[in-house]
Amino acid sequence: MQPSSPAQTQQRSADELRQISLNMSKQIIEITSEAGSGHPSSSLSAIDILTCLYLRPIMRYDPDRPEWPHRDRFVLSKGHAAPGLYVTMAHAGFFSQDLLPSLRKNDSPLEGHPNMRAVPGLESSAGSLGQGLSLGVGHALAGKMDHGDFHVYVMLGDGEVQEGQVWEAAMFAASHKLDNLTAIIDHNGYQQTNAVGKVMPALYPLPPKWQAFGWHVEEIDGHDISAILHTFEEPPETGGAPRMIIAHTLKGKGLSTFEEDAKSRKHGTAVKEDHVQAALDELQQQYQNQT
Amino acid sequence: MNIGTDIGLDYGPATRDAFGEALAEAGRHRLDLVVLDGDVANSTRTEYFAEEFPDRFFNVGIAESNLVGIAAGLAAFGKEVVVASFAAFLMCNAFDQLRMSVAYPRLNIKFVGSHYGINIGQDGPSQMGIEDMALARALPGFAVLCPADAPSTRKATDAMLDHEGPVYMRVGRPKFPIVYRDDFEYRIGKANLLRSGDDVTIIACGLMVACALVAAHQLAEEGIKAAVLDMHTVKPIDSEAIESAARHTGAIVTAEEHLLAGGMGAAVAQVVCRRYPVPVACVGLDDTYAESGDPEHLLTKYHLAPQDIAAAAQSVVNRKQHVST
Numbered sequence: 001m002q003p004s005s006p007a008q009t010q011q012r013s014a015d016e017l018r019q020i021s022l023n024m025s026k027q028i029i030e031i032t033s034e035a036g037s038g039h040p041s042s043s044l045s046a047i048d049i050l051t052c053l054y055l056r057p058i059m060r061y062d063p064d065r066p067e068w069p070h071r072d073r074f075v076l077s078k079g080h081a082a083p084g085l086y087v088t089m090a091h092a093g094f095f096s097q098d099l100l101p102s103l104r105k106n107d108s109p110l111e112g113h114p115n116m117r118a119v120p121g122l123e124s125s126a127g128s129l130g131q132g133l134s135l136g137v138g139h140a141l142a143g144k145m146d147h148g149d150f151h152v153y154v155m156l157g158d159g160e161v162q163e164g165q166v167w168e169a170a171m172f173a174a175s176h177k178l179d180n181l182t183a184i185i186d187h188n189g190y191q192q193t194n195a196v197g198k199v200m201p202a203l204y205p206l207p208p209k210w211q212a213f214g215w216h217v218e219e220i221d222g223h224d225i226s227a228i229l230h231t232f233e234e235p236p237e238t239g240g241a242p243r244m245i246i247a248h249t250l251k252g253k254g255l256s257t258f259e260e261d262a263k264s265r266k267h268g269t270a271v272k273e274d275h276v277q278a279a280l281d282e283l284q285q286q287y288q289n290q291t
Numbered sequence: 292m293n294i295g296t297d298i299g300l301d302y303g304p305a306t307r308d309a310f311g312e313a314l315a316e317a318g319r320h321r322l323d324l325v326v327l328d329g330d331v332a333n334s335t336r337t338e339y340f341a342e343e344f345p346d347r348f349f350n351v352g353i354a355e356s357n358l359v360g361i362a363a364g365l366a367a368f369g370k371e372v373v374v375a376s377f378a379a380f381l382m383c384n385a386f387d388q389l390r391m392s393v394a395y396p397r398l399n400i401k402f403v404g405s406h407y408g409i410n411i412g413q414d415g416p417s418q419m420g421i422e423d424m425a426l427a428r429a430l431p432g433f434a435v436l437c438p439a440d441a442p443s444t445r446k447a448t449d450a451m452l453d454h455e456g457p458v459y460m461r462v463g464r465p466k467f468p469i470v471y472r473d474d475f476e477y478r479i480g481k482a483n484l485l486r487s488g489d490d491v492t493i494i495a496c497g498l499m500v501a502c503a504l505v506a507a508h509q510l511a512e513e514g515i516k517a518a519v520l521d522m523h524t525v526k527p528i529d530s531e532a533i534e535s536a537a538r539h540t541g542a543i544v545t546a547e548e549h550l551l552a553g554g555m556g557a558a559v560a561q562v563v564c565r566r567y568p569v570p571v572a573c574v575g576l577d578d579t580y581a582e583s584g585d586p587e588h589l590l591t592k593y594h595l596a597p598q599d600i601a602a603a604a605q606s607v608v609n610r611k612q613h614v615s616t
């Protein structure tokens with residue numbers, strides 16, 4: 001008999017999710033600022049997708065039973081977006097929100113990059129880019145071997161896909177028809193030192209590359225909650241292919257404090273204390289403009 | 292960090308800054324020098340070179356195996372090449388390329404890994420290079436450098452560029468205390484004695500040299516005279532200096548910000564065993580990863596603080612007396 005997941009019982013509306021995403025975006029700014037380091041801009045580009053996966057919820061899981069075998073798996077390959085994932089997991093009930101301000105501090109389980117042995121519900125330890133898709137493939141393969149009913153999600157950075165291992169994993173996933181695997185590229189256009197298109201122009205265009213590797217490819221606006229919900233909730237027939245969702249996002253979610261750095265959107269830089277309020281106000285303004 | 296301020300050490304630039312500046316300077320007279328980085332030039336400080344010599348700098352992207360492979364091709368062609376990334380990603384992600392494409396054909400390439408040790412603090416274990424020296428030591432023909440402060444890193448960078456053969460140098464993220472104040476010589480393979488003493492020799496590298504100097508002060512208060520030897524070259528190790536330290540002080544402590552497995556302490560112990568056996572204690576990470584946190588908190592929690600070095604010195608001094616009676 002299959003136990004059911006309590007997180008699944010009620011679905012939040014798109015409007016509720018927009019509100020939650022706003023609150024969580026604010027928390028990302030606050031906790032990284034409090035820590036004095038971290039990657040807020042890389043977390044903000046991912047936050048709307050994380051919101052939908054964990055808090056609609058699109059994924060099936062039970063925060064009280066993080067090891068529940070039927071849970072869907074989420075692997076954060078771009079591990080530096082840990083603040084975004086921690087905030088989301090706290091809202092999902094894996095741990096108390098009171099823990100969030102301890103980010104990166106002495107003896108906190110919320111380390112700078114995810115440590116799966118420290119936080120229940122984290123499916124991977126990460127921080128060295130390029131490895132998460134292979135982990136996701138392993139989970140998906142195990143699911144196929146054991147006739148598991150779960151789905152595996154992996155989130156990658158667009159700079160991260162320069163790592164060769166990503167394409168080794170891509171080949172394998174398509175070869176083994178892992179249609180229980182969905183990868184998401186947080187396509188914010190920037191990596192650590194520059195724009196992706198400046199560092200490695202031939203990485204573009206992305207969609208035909210993934211198609212050529214045997215994946216079913218879709219492109220979405222990664223900040224449009226309705227579009228995200230639609231994409232994940234009405235999955236297409238892929239004929240056995242794994243799914244790649246290329247999500248067009250904004251590194252730093254379009255906040256001026258990040259945009260003033262034309263080169264890399266202040267990659268890996270926390271907002272200084274005296275700029276925090278302005279950033280929070282701007283997020284609030286964005287939210288009001290969109291609703 | 293505050294380490295060493297109590298004994299009057301001043302803080303200088305980070306050793307990565309010193310490397311970046313020395314590299315850019317070298318670019319002005321080494322007109323064939325090519326620098327490759329894996330999308331972390333603002334962290335490794337190769338950005339200084341990149342800004343001045345954009346035609347001789349390449350960001351290979353987030354692709355460390357490819358980074359090392361391309362460097363090997365350039366070097367085989369005859370270019371003078373420096374490669375930089377985080378110590379962890381460079382050595383761990385590209386180890387087979389280092390082995391097969393660089394060490395085996397003995398190509399003359401210089402590798403620099405930044406963010407070594409647990410002193411990087413908040414970013415946590417995934418970004419901490421703690422096995423890099425063991426890996427580099429395991430590559431036949433490689434020299435391995437771990438300079439202690441900014442002034443010696445400047446000289447180490449020049450020495451590295453002058454050296455015939457592959458070199459791996461590790462540099463740190465935060466500001467380090469300055470241990471070389473006066474004029475000094477830096478030669479690859481030649482350890483520098485920074486403090487004399489008759490009872491025990493502390494052999495350290497990198498940030499641990501400053502910690503060793505603090506420990507030596509603490510020991511002096513207890514009547515133990517500790518010498519401090521900067522083993523900035525971990526390979527080829529200065530066997531002469533180690534043997535003479537063993538003969539002169541009869542007890543040795545090593546201190547490194549690295550796993551005990553395969554690091555500087557292991558290299559020193561091997562020399563001591565072979566040449567002149569005396570009690571040895573090794574301070575380093577004991578078969579564990581660290582975690583996120585404040586750098587000094589981590590150094591204390593993982594037993595790499597001055598007091599741990601002093602305690603290790605106490606223990607070898609006790610063992611020495613035990614052996615001699």
Ligand SMILES: Cc1ncc(C[n+]2csc(CCOP(=O)(O)OP(=O)(O)O)c2C)c(N)n1
Nearest residue numbers: 042127128129157158159160190191192330
């Ligand atoms: C193997 C590896 N190389 C380099 C780094 C350093 N690094 C951390 S984040 C980053 C940029 C990542 O860019 P992207 O994948 O586009 O992620 P974003 O932050 O834009 O979401 C780099 C180079 C790393 N963590 N791992």
Ligand SMILES: [Mg+2]
Nearest residue numbers: 158159190191
């Ligand atoms: Mg990006």
